[in-house]
Amino acid sequence: MGRHFRPARVAQATKELMAANLVHDTPRWYKAVNMIPPAEILTRPYPVQHTTPNPHARRPRNLFKPTRMVYPEDELRRDFFRDHPWELARPRMILELDGKDARYLDWSKGLRQPGMPLSGECVVQRQLWLMENVPNMTKEAAYDAARREFYELRQLEDIQRRIAVEEARMVGAYFGKSTLQYGMDIEDKEYERWKKWAAVEINKMEVEKQKAYTNVVDVPNNPVIEEELLNDVL
Template sequence: MGRHFRPARVAQATMELMAANLVHDTPRWYKAVKMIPPAEILTRPYPVQHTAPSPHARRPRNLFKPTHMVYPEDELRRNFFRDHPWELARPRMILELDGKDARYVDWSTGVRQPGMPLSGECVVQRQLWLMENVPDVTKESAYDMARREFYELRQLEDIQRRIAVEEARMVGAYFGKSTLQYGMDIEDKEYERWKKWAGAEINKMEAERQKAYTNVVDLPDTPDLEEELLKEAL
């Protein structure tokens, strides 16, 4: 195998073909490659060291460890989900369409965005926009403003959901047991299981107590010593 320099001399070859009228249209890349020709050195050059390395210097640690990246939204997310842990229980769709979903939202209009379900991320992005674009707004005040919008929309969703359920039941719909009813059924089953276990434990303790009394041997009655001495004296 040898070293091939033909790809590096493509601009020179194209110029010769154009001079010979074999190529009539100038390629679009010709000027760029002619101004900045590719390197003909197959090895990567060493970096230029401005100062001589010290023989007593220690080797740098964590040279190949990736840099820890911190975003301003990270702290805002921790604060929100620390105050609203049940928001993590709501299912979310994290799949993006084309990777440009951030261009389709405008957080200046509020927490609610078209095509995006209401979640804690809406509060975080709204709070960040208020902090960066509204003057004299602190992190706490922006958090309160975004939460107020979020609570109003959550309450509106709950009202709409209850009304939809009531309207559906009026026309004969059946939704089965609610979450509270399922929890009560599980609690009743656990209570019945505990009652059986407690009854078995009581019976076991009673059997052990009866067994302890049956092992006692009844001794014959003996006359009192004082009575015997009294009789002898008489």
């Protein structure tokens, strides 16, 4: 497309038109553009140098590369989900209002927060609160304290779930097969498939063994023939 500097010289052209009495009314933007003129180059300018640059030094790399954003919760999340990978398999609602929903909750009261289900994020926020508000609380100690609360609540959820299932069965509810029963069914099917495969393989081995013995010729016990065979070998 090329470089066009005509838009950058609008103020100069207007000034010349006003001097020639071709423009009678001063535009409203004229004073502002004269005070802050547009840039004359089409590339991004270098930042202001507070020290005298060294002409022999190399030009810095990645000068305009955006800074990587790092939050303290990132490392805490990485540690938790590394130790508890199955927590990632639990369904979770990730819709938030402004991305700062965790800051609106009071993590001094524990992991249970109104409107937020128990998850690994609760452990991360609780650990961060302990690290920032409890004196002499290290990262490892805060992690152990948050995990202890998390395990107790998970155990309580399992107990409540088992009691609810037992109560429902007492009044005639039927939940179908359990996870263990589904696993046993899959194992039985695999075992039956393996037995059929093993029977076919054993049959093939027997056939190969019989083929190996069909080419053997039985030699009668004749001393003359044995002596001739021995002479041939010698």
